[in-house]
Amino acid sequence: MQLTPEAFAKIRETLYQVSGIKLETGKEELVKARLIKVLNKLDLADFESYLEHVKRDTSGEELKHMVDVLTTNKTSFYRENEHFEYVKRTIAPVLSTANGPLRIWCAGCSSGEEPYTLSMVLNDCLPAGRYAQLQILATDISQRVLSTARAAEYSEELAAELPEVVRRKHFEKLPPGKVRVRAELRKRISFARLNLMGPWPMRGPFDAIFCRNVMIYFDKPTQESLVNRYYALIRPGGHMFVSRTESLAGVQHPFEYIEPGVYRR
Ligand SMILES: C[S@@+](CC[C@H](N)C(=O)[O-])C[C@H]1O[C@@H](n2cnc3c(N)ncnc32)[C@H](O)[C@@H]1O
Numbered sequence: 001m002q003l004t005p006e007a008f009a010k011i012r013e014t015l016y017q018v019s020g021i022k023l024e025t026g027k028e029e030l031v032k033a034r035l036i037k038v039l040n041k042l043d044l045a046d047f048e049s050y051l052e053h054v055k056r057d058t059s060g061e062e063l064k065h066m067v068d069v070l071t072t073n074k075t076s077f078y079r080e081n082e083h084f085e086y087v088k089r090t091i092a093p094v095l096s097t098a099n100g101p102l103r104i105w106c107a108g109c110s111s112g113e114e115p116y117t118l119s120m121v122l123n124d125c126l127p128a129g130r131y132a133q134l135q136i137l138a139t140d141i142s143q144r145v146l147s148t149a150r151a152a153e154y155s156e157e158l159a160a161e162l163p164e165v166v167r168r169k170h171f172e173k174l175p176p177g178k179v180r181v182r183a184e185l186r187k188r189i190s191f192a193r194l195n196l197m198g199p200w201p202m203r204g205p206f207d208a209i210f211c212r213n214v215m216i217y218f219d220k221p222t223q224e225s226l227v228n229r230y231y232a233l234i235r236p237g238g239h240m241f242v243s244r245t246e247s248l249a250g251v252q253h254p255f256e257y258i259e260p261g262v263y264r265r
Contacts, residue, residue, distance in 0.1 A: 001039070003032045007047035011035075011070075014054075019067050019141055020197045021217040034069050068142045072217070075110040077117050077162055080212065080244050084121045086262055087208075091239060092125045095207060102126075102134045103206045105233070107196060108214030109138035112149030112181075112189075118210070119185040120170045131188070137202060139194035150191050152181040196226060204233035212243040212261065220250050227253045234265045 011031055012023045023031065035050065044050050054062045078084060095102050102122075106115040115138035123131055140146050159167050159179045171179040194200065196214070209230045215223045230240050231254055242248065244260040255263035 001032075001036060001046060003028055003047050007051060010051055011047070011066075014051075014063070015067060015070055018063065018197070019071070019195060020219075020222045021067075021071070022219055023070075031070065035066070038065065038069060064143070068144050071142045071145075073110040073142060073145045074213070075113045077113045077158075078166075079114065079117070080261065082244060082259075083210075083212075083241050083261060084117060086259070087118070087121055088125050091208060092122060094237075095122075096126055096130055100133070102130065103204075104134070104136045105202075105206050105209045106136060106138040107194075107209060107211040107230075109140050109145075109149060109191070110142075111145045112138065112152060112191070113154075114138075114210060114212070115149070115189050115191075116152065116170075116181045116185060119181075119188045120166065122188075123170070123185060134188045136189040138189050138191050139196075140191075141193065141195045143193055146191050146193060152186050153178050154180075197222075200229070200233075205235035206233050206238060207235060208239040208241065209234055210241045212241055213246070215242060216246055223248070224251045224253065227251055227255070231255060231265055236265055238265050239263065240265070 008028050008031060015021050015023055035047070039047070039050050042050070042053060044053060054066055057063065104115075104118060106118070109115050115136045118136055119134070122134055126134070138149065140149075153174060154171075156177045156179055159171055167179070170182055170185055172182055174180050211226070211230065215226060218226070227240070227248065234240060239258075240255060240263045242261050242263070246261060248263075253263075255265060258264050
């Protein structure tokens with residue numbers, strides 16, 4: 001099946017309007033590979049009919065599904081572990097003695113590995129009473145990854161890459177070939193669908209916001225608007241994390257730079 005330049009341009013424009021994600025030229029094959037399964041399921045003959053179908057659906061569900069399918073969701077437990085070491089070294093000692101709830105937002109949490117890692121790390125280093133006050137909000141635009149995140153079930157092979165001590169302490173075995181993050185860690189996290197381009201119903205302040213490997217898909221004006229919206233939701237002294245390889249060069253913001261990917265209000 002052919003993806004014409006016109007159909008690709010329409011898909012690209014729609015994805016950008018809805019989610020802020022910028023598809024570069026050269027991503028035609030990727031788009032085709034991801035959407036062809038949807039077309040087949042709907043028994044549609046070409047991408048033009050698919051775009052018509054999405055447009056006709058007044059519920060907006062087909063559009064949501066299209067965006068969902070086109071998101072890139074690569075993630076892993078303890079990804080860029082330097083950030084979790086920073087949390088242990090610098091943030092946890094302050095949170096250990098502070099009063100009130102500890103609030104962290106993982107914006108673009110994908111299938112849950114990032115918020116679960118945070119829950120594990122803070123479980124390891126906070127006093128039990130303080131850990132019980134931890135609230136992690138984990139959001140993503142994709143329902144597909146959020147259902148994986150909520151189930152908290154991962155393959156044994158994935159868990160095998162983690163140190164034995166982490167596996168034993170934080171996962172329970174499920175037959176066959178699966179493990180699940182323990183209930184105590186799951187309880188600290190609320191998952192919700194949220195499009196970062198839309199309104200944010202939650203209120204601050206957050207002690208930290210993680211938005212790693214998400215803004216790389218957005219253009220500079222979108223990044224700038226998001227980073228400043230994060231700033232407004234973070235308490236003074238609180239942190240924002242982006243990926244260590246992500247550059248905020250050309251983005252105007254009032255954060256203090258601490259180390260790669262770590263910023264402080
Ligand atoms: C590559 S994953 C990063 C996951 C995790 N933060 C990490 O660093 O491992 C990027 C995630 O951002 C989400 N995303 C992209 N655009 C979004 C938007 N407009 N609103 C909310 N989430 C979005 C995608 O669905 C995807 O799950």
